[in-house]
Amino acid sequence: MRRFTLALVSTLALLGALTACGGGEKAEGGGEKLRVGYQRFGGQSLVKARGASPGSTWSLFESGPALTEALKAGAVDIGQTGEAPPIFAAAGRTDFKIIATSQPVPEGEAVLVKEERGFKGFKDLKGRKVALNKGSNVNWLLVKLLEANGMTIDDIDVKYLKPAEARPAFDNDQVDAWIIWDPYFSLAQRPGVQVLADATGLANNREYLLASPRALKDKPELVREFVRVYREVTDWGIAHPEERVKVLAPELGLTEDVAARALERSARPLAPVDAAIGAEIQEIADGFTELELIPGKVDMKSRIDDRFTDLLK
Structure with missing residues (x-):
């Protein structure tokens, strides 16, 4: 088994991402703001697009690992990721708490291939080049796909590429398959592209809302208000899918x-975190440790913080 080290986002890339999205920590009237890290999808994008959290500033990240690097650097207070980034972040000694999650979204991540290649199942990718973003939720999907098909990581040629790199590599046949999540998944779907498998029966693919302990201590009212609004706006979007699309499409580009298409299969209600959620993410972390994807065991159960359960039930 090859040994993998943690993916690190360079300081310049991190600063570039933050600079691009701008925003200070102070409100126009001088009050403190909550610094939110978000990805171009999910309920947080809807909160931003609707202007529903004026007590926040926003920084955009291409993936969960990039967002958790910003959390580690103290550049954001709160942000949402998939199930794998918190584990890689914990292994990299990032301090955070998991304060909310979502209902499972297994249909929201998938293995894409070209129909013309004639692949019938994941086993057909043995010896082939498979692209994915290291440390993202799709990293766990890969582990479960290999396990389900009696394969190991050495049976495929993994190419760790960010979405912006993987899309042209997939389009130009530089890789044979791409494991990706929405909305990149939806964006890549076109005639000739086949969904070889999704996470159904393999991974829950939840979203997790992470907060820095410092923000929980120093900005408790802002964090609580953000969670309340996040839940409220997410519920509104699920109840009003047509309006949600019109609001979000411009925000998502x-x-x-x-x-x-992406929202229909991937938008899910928020949910509180509890011991069962802690056990679920701990199982994923233990799987990464066993496969040497992270350097040693990490305690994910201790990261669970259920203080906002009353807002999420």
Whole structure:
């Protein structure tokens, strides 16, 4: 088994991402603001697009690992990721708490291939080049796909590529398959592209809301208000799918049909965290440790913080 080290986002890339999205920590009237890290999808994007959290500033990240690097650097207070980034972040000694999650979204991540290649199942990718973003939720999906098909990581040629790198590599046949999540998944779907497998029956693919302990201590009212609004706006979007698409498509830079496809399968209600959620993410962490994807065991159960359960039930 090859030994893998943690993926690190360079300081310049991190600073560039933060600079691009801007925003200070002070409100126009001088009050303190909550610094939110978000990805271009999910309920947080809807909160931003609707202007529903004026007590926040926003920084955009391409993936969960990039967001957790910002959390480690103290550049954001709170942010949402998939299930794997918190584990890689914990292994990298990032201090955070998991304060909310979502209902499972297994249909929201998948293995994409070209129909013309004739692949019928994941086993057909043995010896082939498979692209994915290291440390993201799809990293766990890969582990479960290999396990389900009696394969190991050495049976495929893994190419760790960020979405912006993986899409052209997939389009130009530089890789044979791409394991990706929405909305990149939806954006890549077109005639000739086949969904070889998704996470159904393999991984829950939840979202997790992470907060820095310092923000929980120093900005408790801002964090609580953000969680309340996040839940409220997410519920509104699920109840009003057509309006949600019209609000989110411009924010995501997607056409309405692409946004609608992604949201229909991937938008899920928020949920509170509890011991069962802690056990679930601990199982994933233990799997990464066993496969030497992270350097040693990490305690994810201790990261669970259920103080906002009353807002999420």
